[in-house]
Amino acid sequence: MGHGVQITELPGIGRRYDVELGRPDRRVSVIVRKDGTRDLYVFTSTQEEPTAVLELTEERARKLSAVLSETFFEG
């Protein structure tokens, strides 16, 4: 954990985390804004523009992260 995550301060907006996914042509950057909103930048091709940008509220980001980390339980 923690390796391959690079952090950049974005003054006035929040912090940016660039996550190394160990595979070429795949990158994810997460921007955590001060108000809790997360911007998920997904790059899946060698295009310079992101393939997708998802704007998530704090609550939805938690839900997504719970699913990703297998801590989400039904019911």
Next chain:
Amino acid sequence: MHSELFGLGALILVAGLLARGGRRLGLPSVPLFMAAGILFGPSTPGPVLIEHPEDLTLLASIGLVLLLFHIGIEFPVEQVLGSGRRLLVAAGSYIGLNIAAGLAVGFALGWGVPEAFVIAGAMGISSSAIATKLLIELRRLTNAETPVILGIIVLEDLFLAFYLALISPILTEADSALELIGDVATSFGFLAALFLLARFGARAVGMLVDSHEDDLVAVLMFGLVALVAGLSQEVGVSEAIGALMIGLVLSRTSLNERIERIVLPLRDVFAAVFFVVFGLTIDVGDLAAVAVPVAFAVVATGVMNTISGVIAARVFGFNQRSAANIGLTIFGRGEFSLILATLAIGAGLDDRIGPFVALYVLVLAILAPVLAARSRDIARVLPLWLMRPGWRFVEEETITTACAHLDQIRVTRTDVDVCPDCVELDDDWVELRMCLFCGYVGCCDDSRNHHATGHFENSGHAIIRSIEPGGDWRYCYVDGTLVQEPLGRRPATSS
């Protein structure tokens, strides 16, 4: 005749709806709030929701105070102190050029010296709100120039504090030079006193507003902010400085994040009231009279922003695309320009300042998002000689710092000035590239043999640079993008 409450409610609701509609088109909110005020104001034909804007003065000044208080509370002191020489050069040239252009326009108008200084400030300081929203909407948060843009905005906020202190004596009518000097001294003395309070007395101030309950913190905070802002008005310094400085004081306390959160909705509402009330005082008829000077001002701002974008890009080693992105993202004017105009009107300066700033802000509000989205086309027309001459072929590309292969960089220089593989084949090449992992030198993709790309395909070494004279751009094959190391110290990643 409507009741005041009815008029205010209707007007703010309409302003909110207008802003929401504008957001769909990518227009910023601040100018639309103002536009709602203009359209439904007493001096504009058509429906009038508020007959006497002066009745709302107190509400509007709460908006002004909270806007500046919020800047103070979220001001990143550490980042400013550690911002480094290059950012100071970039922000300094941006502010210097724009203030100079503003002074030139202001003096050319011949409305008076204090008026010229107000216009310089209104033209010189860009809107943080517009720039931040543009970066998010245009999906540019991973671009290499984005931290630079945000850094310039932060330094602009700092400059705003000094500029307010500088012009507040000009806004009060001093009879003699001696009196003026005295006023400037009072102004900066008050600023210094609040700085000292921020440095040494923050704890005590924190205890004054602290409570377990958020509602009480909100009440105590609001009272303190209004009190300090009013106090600075009493001593002849503008309420704007007092509000900003008390924000800075509270940002040094342990309450800082809670207050930042609590004040936000309050600020949003009252700031909207402030912008709407500013609009109420504007007569549509007056806008036509200032159209020509505003056109000059817009052109001047455009030229200065482009130049300072190029300067910033040169200092940081960016390309044309980044230069255009920097210059155009901070092209919008909004909250600060309206604050300065309000202070000027309050001080009884030339009343053409109101319509001038209103029209200027409206025009830039439409131009800024449109041009920022087209920065690629503008990058194309920026001549090569303006930037580093060696940055050929890459002027329109985005540079990113979000590349996960930057840790592959081992070798950055070489004395090889031929393509060894081409020499072996007895062939020719166009430009040379160097692998930053092993130092291999090969020819570019415009050359017949594509040796540099071939090297990546065989070895997987991701990052190359151009070793043409002046051509120090770096490209990552895997991410397919121009890359650059992030600015400043990168926090260590822990495991």
